[in-house]
Amino acid sequence: MVAYIVRRSVMLIPILVLISIVSFTIIELPPGDWVTYQIENLRASGIQLNEEEAERLIKMYGFDEPVWKRYIKWMRGILFKFNFGWSFQWGKTVNELLGERLPLTLLISILALIVSWVVAIPIGIYSATHQYSVLDYIFTFFGFLGLATPAFLLAMVLAWNIFKYTEFSPLGLFSIEYMDEPMSAEKFVDMLKHLVLPLIIIGLNGTGALIRVMRGNLLDELKKQYVITARAKGVNEMRLLFKYPVRMSMNPVISTIGWVLPGIFSGEVLVSLILGLQTTGPLLLRAVLAQDMFLAGSIVMILSVLTVLGTLLSDILLAVLDPRIRYGGASAR
Amino acid sequence: MASVSDTGRGDLLLEVRNLQVHFYLFEGVVQAVNDVSFDVHRGRTLGIIGESGSGKSVSAQSVMGIVPSPPAKQLAGEIVLHRATPDGGTETLDLGRMDPRGPEYRDVRGGEIGMIFQEPMTSFSPLHSIGDQIGEAILLHIPDSTPQTARERTEDLLRRVGIPRPDRAVDAFPHQLSGGMRQRAMIAMALSCDPALLIADEPTTALDVTIEAQILELIQELQQDLNMAIIYISHDLAVVGGVADEVMVMYLGLVMEHADAETIFDDPLHPYTRALWQSIPKIDGPLEELVPISGNIPNPFAVHRGCPFYARCTERIQGVCDESPPPVLEPRPGHTVRCFLYVDDVGSDANGAMGD
Numbered sequence: 068m069v070a071y072i073v074r075r076s077v078m079l080i081p082i083l084v085l086i087s088i089v090s091f092t093i094i095e096l097p098p099g100d101w102v103t104y105q106i107e108n109l110r111a112s113g114i115q116l117n118e119e120e121a122e123r124l125i126k127m128y129g130f131d132e133p134v135w136k137r138y139i140k141w142m143r144g145i146l147f148k149f150n151f152g153w154s155f156q157w158g159k160t161v162n163e164l165l166g167e168r169l170p171l172t173l174l175i176s177i178l179a180l181i182v183s184w185v186v187a188i189p190i191g192i193y194s195a196t197h198q199y200s201v202l203d204y205i206f207t208f209f210g211f212l213g214l215a216t217p218a219f220l221l222a223m224v225l226a227w228n229i230f231k232y233t234e235f236s237p238l239g240l241f242s243i244e245y246m247d248e249p250m251s252a253e254k255f256v257d258m259l260k261h262l263v264l265p266l267i268i269i270g271l272n273g274t275g276a277l278i279r280v281m282r283g284n285l286l287d288e289l290k291k292q293y294v295i296t297a298r299a300k301g302v303n304e305m306r307l308l309f310k311y312p313v314r315m316s317m318n319p320v321i322s323t324i325g326w327v328l329p330g331i332f333s334g335e336v337l338v339s340l341i342l343g344l345q346t347t348g349p350l351l352l353r354a355v356l357a358q359d360m361f362l363a364g365s366i367v368m369i370l371s372v373l374t375v376l377g378t379l380l381s382d383i384l385l386a387v388l389d390p391r392i393r394y395g396g397a398s399a400r
Numbered sequence: 401m402a403s404v405s406d407t408g409r410g411d412l413l414l415e416v417r418n419l420q421v422h423f424y425l426f427e428g429v430v431q432a433v434n435d436v437s438f439d440v441h442r443g444r445t446l447g448i449i450g451e452s453g454s455g456k457s458v459s460a461q462s463v464m465g466i467v468p469s470p471p472a473k474q475l476a477g478e479i480v481l482h483r484a485t486p487d488g489g490t491e492t493l494d495l496g497r498m499d500p501r502g503p504e505y506r507d508v509r510g511g512e513i514g515m516i517f518q519e520p521m522t523s524f525s526p527l528h529s530i531g532d533q534i535g536e537a538i539l540l541h542i543p544d545s546t547p548q549t550a551r552e553r554t555e556d557l558l559r560r561v562g563i564p565r566p567d568r569a570v571d572a573f574p575h576q577l578s579g580g581m582r583q584r585a586m587i588a589m590a591l592s593c594d595p596a597l598l599i600a601d602e603p604t605t606a607l608d609v610t611i612e613a614q615i616l617e618l619i620q621e622l623q624q625d626l627n628m629a630i631i632y633i634s635h636d637l638a639v640v641g642g643v644a645d646e647v648m649v650m651y652l653g654l655v656m657e658h659a660d661a662e663t664i665f666d667d668p669l670h671p672y673t674r675a676l677w678q679s680i681p682k683i684d685g686p687l688e689e690l691v692p693i694s695g696n697i698p699n700p701f702a703v704h705r706g707c708p709f710y711a712r713c714t715e716r717i718q719g720v721c722d723e724s725p726p727p728v729l730e731p732r733p734g735h736t737v738r739c740f741l742y743v744d745d746v747g748s749d750a751n752g753a754m755g756d
Contacts, residue, residue: 293524299517301541303506
């Protein structure tokens with residue numbers, strides 16, 4: 068088991084190096100950079116900038132150096148000082164910016180993930196064990212409806228309707244009257260009220276798909292011989308269900324952690340924009356638009372690294388749950 | 401072999417009467433088991449022979465109460481088990497009337513009746529160790545067992561079925577064992593709670609011939625040790641001939657012929673049985689040409705007015721066999737056959753099926 072984890076981790080190193088190069092390249096790809104964007108802006112607003120001044124700006128930000136030198140400089144900062152660089156647009160370090168946004172992002176994403184699992188997995192199990200029952204059809208109907216409805220559309224419709232009928236604005240994290248208040252019990256309650264809508268929307272967004280996955284997997288497993296064998300031992304149906312087929316059908320769900328982890332970090336970009344939530348999603352969007360390259364590059368890279376780590380995590384979890392994976396390959400005993 | 405009663409057939413353990421199981425599928429109704437009756441006695445082996453789709457497995461699954469339902473539905477029939485009580489008496493359980501998922505049936509299943517399945521590769525859950533899966537049955541059925549005693553008992557069982565290093569095999573996962581070893585483990589699981597009846601549903605079909613011989617020997621040894629009754633299901637005539645005391649031949653959900661093993665092999669009455677016997681090579685005796693049974697098994701959804709074997713039968717009587725269902729006759733004591741050929745006056749008695 069340890070050997071397996073070590074082997075998988077070592078294999079990650081070249082992938083991570085590649086990811087950092089690709090992230091940096093992506094940021095470099097569009098013509099121009101932050102300085103040219105700024106010079107354009109200054110010129111557009113009527114400020115006369117001579118060539119010398121522009122040259123000085125470029126030098127100041129280090130854009131005169133070749134790409135590979137800037138890449139190494141950036142990577143050195145990350146690896147040795149855990150410094151992701153400077154955000155030109157915000158005038159803060161990337162670390163600071165992410166530090167402001169991450170807690171809320173993680174809170175919403177993780178809660179939403181829990182909501183979607185808590186809703187989807189029991190429904191999936193029920194639907195599979197009661198295939199073609201009335202409730203199965205109802206769940207299937209709403210599952211597909213949820214699958215087909217874009218989350219941002221739902222966010223707009225729900226936010227507007229809530230405001231229309233209750234006079235409560237579910238946008239942002241706090242109501243205006245609490246905006247600048249220090250944290251208090253009332254403010255906390257207010258925050259919880261604002262969190263309900265995003266949690267429902269983001270959480271239920273993945274639920275439809277997860278119900279289908281869970282139902283399909285479990286239906287396959289229920290037909291397998293080992294279920295009949297267990298039944299032939301006289302095992303109670305409920306216990307049998309959870310000990311054998313449900314555990315087997317969780318495998319594909321666990322392997323989704325690979326892409327769930329970056330999702331948790333980035334938050335739902337569109338939903339966050341619409342509901343005015345200060346998560347990292349809108350931050351990335353604005354950074355890309357403004358060619359705020361270190362910020363955008365850092366977020367892209369963190370997302371990629373999290374995808375890789377998520378995959379590793381789900382592989383380790385699968386190995387813990389499934390002995391066939393655990394003893395596979397070189398570590399077989 | 402321990403024969404207890406005067407009849408020399410051992411104590412009656414299981415009675416199945418007029419069992420009828422149909423599968424209600426999207427494409428139509430499959431009459432998987434139609435009017436099947438048999439008895440099983442302690443210490444004796446009943447062999448059930450039939451091609452795929454003959455209803456032999458469904459009959460056995462009905463006894464276990466594990467027929468997938470829906471789509472299957474037991475329309476008629478009685479399944480009665482005479483089980484020994486701890487005080488030395490017997491009690492009679494009407495399994496057919498019990499809820500197959502209820503606690504009483506679960507108590508019988510895995511306890512009184514053990515079952516070995518055809519597919520050793522998929523019969524165990526890949527996620528749980530062998531010891532866990534066998535121990536589960538022990539914890540359920542053996543009174544006062546603890547995880548510790550269950551483990552010890554599992555090791556004993558694994559040793560008894562000939563698995564080397566049982567202390568390590570307990571913690572092994574199914575994929576770490578070969579097919580033959582897995583089937584041995586499967587047998588250990590079926591025997592884990594000293595069943596009075598073992599149902600073996602083609603236990604050696606997925607194994608190669610040498611392993612098959614070992615497994616068969618093992619099952620017979622264990623039968624003698626435990627005075628266990630066995631229902632042995634197979635399409636392999638030679639195997640059934642080797643293990644069974646009496647044999648039942650099934651075709652499309654019907655019992656075509658039923659007699660003790662010697663009689664049915666030496667002097668088969670039903671044309672289907674005879675055709676089956678002609679289709680296998682004999683090692684001793686004169687060289688004969690193998691005669692395959694012409695045609696194919698009819699569509700399982702078809703409903704037959706007469707004998708389901710009519711289309712393939714070499715001795716069919718037109719206007720009789722295709723007109724009404726053949727009667728079950730007993731030309732010799734203990735030897736039943738479902739065929740018009742043994743009706744004394746075929747012409748006049750064609751419609752007055754003697755029935756059962």
